[in-house]
């Protein structure tokens with residue numbers, strides 16, 4: 013299968029789950045009319061790109077970085093700043109995107125060359141410091157970034173909610189600018205995911221795994237490990253910026269809380285680990301489960317809490333405000349029972 | 365006389381106050397298998413580490429085909445024809461046996477930075493890697509993870525990875541250590557095979573005296589980091605100083621008698 017770069021899911025269950033999921037995301041605007049569901053589906057798409065790009069460095073290259081949301085933010089701010097300062101058309105969108113990708117690449121190169129020589133833990137610390145400084149700078153430079161409030165902006169006409177592609181609804185759906193934005197993001201996500209799948213299955217991707225396994229020997233057989241690690245860092249940063257660009261296109265808004273926060277960084281980490289590090293497919297599974305849990309866990313809990321209202325302690329524990337606690341419990345259980353993540357476990361089972 | 369492919373001049377390294385390699389000057393010629401012998405802790409592995417670049421020397425120079433490579437990066441030396449198999453096996457543990465070898469082949473064939481082709485499309489590298497596995501008799505374990513191999517098979521894989529690099533200078537650090545008796549001949553045949561190619565320079569650290577006798581064109585004796593003797597096997601083996609330094613550690617009875 014050359015479109016999958018020879019790297020199929022290697023588990024029937026996983027393949028079935030992924031096909032169902034992609035189909036579900038493909039028909040989401042037709043199947044679910046609620047804005048909330050569309051919103052969740054679009055965020056799942058964006059996070060598939062973001063988590064896959066994180067898996068590229070964490071799972072494949074063995075690099076722990078806390079600066080991934082910074083690049084996510086650079087992508088989103090690039091679009092937001094260009095769209096709010098220029099005529100909000102295609103040229104502004106392209107300018108913002110290209111500028112964001114260039115800034116991400118340069119920044120990731122500098123961080124990589126200066127600090128990928130040091131030990132993993134120190135690199136993680138350095139990226140945390142850089143990301144924190146960046147977040148502070150973004151909220152300080154409010155003339156450009158809108159500070160804590162962020163920036164709302166307009167999209168090109170065909171992505172605006174009032175736009176109609178057809179006079180009549182198609183299969184009961186008004187094909188408006190939101191639907192078109194959704195499908196734009198859908199197509200971009202598939203293309204970006206397949207491109208990353210190609211990269212991890214390229215000779216370069218194989219070297220990353222060798223470096224992760226034993227950088228000493230990788231160097232001894234002729235690989236300049238610093239070059240490979242820096243390039244991996246740059247690629248991951250640019251893919252994260254792509255995710256940021258898509259996020260901005262969907263939300264028509266960007267602020268520190270939507271792309272830069274440390275909370276999102278931790279979410280990405282959880283999604284990568286739950287899905288299965290070093291598998292790339294884990295990004296699809298991890299992002300979907302996490303986003304669905306984040307959106308609907310509170311609903312389910314409200315239901316249960318209401319039903320158990322007469323039992324004092326229990327109804328308190330399942331109160332919707334405790335959803336983060338329950339997410340934490342789910343995370344611990346999943347790491348305990350599936351240390352290689354869901355994809356890793358499914359593949360193991362398929363091998364037996 | 366043939367020009368040396370590799371030479372060290374006054375090569376020295378200190379760890380704190382301890383001089384592990386002490387002003388070693390030595391040249392190695394193509395078409396020659398040189399055995400480096402000496403008791404444990406003599407500095408043989410450290411000498412190798414200096415040549416292949418894992419350790420930076422405190423003094424002295426290393427010449428590869430007459431060019432100074434003393435400060436050259438490890439990866440660069442490997443691509444310039446300096447290949448090394450490690451005494452302490454150093455593999456890519458969670459990758460398959462074939463993948464361990466294929467990665468080295470990929471390095472030598474120079475397509476590691478290819479981002480948009482799939483690794484499977486580079487057929488030649490896979491075939492060449494498989495040929496290396498045949499040479500060390502490891503084809504049966506081709507798809508096993510390196511970490512799951514027996515100790516002897518891991519030693520074979522270590523050697524197969526050096527074969528894949530196909531360097532001009534082969535450095536083997538106790539390749540047969542820890543191998544069972546029936547596994548050793550595979551490595552001996554292999555060394556004999558490489559020796560036939562007169563363009564190759566072979567450096568071999570080896571403890572088994574029968575192996576040394578059957579293979580060595582020349583023997584260099586290291587002791588406490590110093591070059592103690594250097595010459596034809598017949599001459600070196602009979603030197604009293606070698607008996608004392610090298611073989612002296614063998615019979616425990618005599619050892620106690622000396623004290």
Ligand SMILES: Nc1ncnc2c1ncn2[C@@H]1O[C@H](COP(=O)(O)OP(=O)(O)O)[C@@H](O)[C@H]1O
Pocket residue numbers: 379384402403404405406407408409410411
């Ligand atoms: N990185 C190091 N730091 C400190 N001492 C070392 C280091 N590497 C080797 N040594 C010391 O140098 C001496 C030579 O070791 P080595 O080269 O491994 O000997 P051999 O391979 O001949 O058995 C030993 O005394 C060893 O303890």
Ligand SMILES: [Mg+2]
Pocket residue numbers: 408409410451
């Ligand atoms: Mg040694």
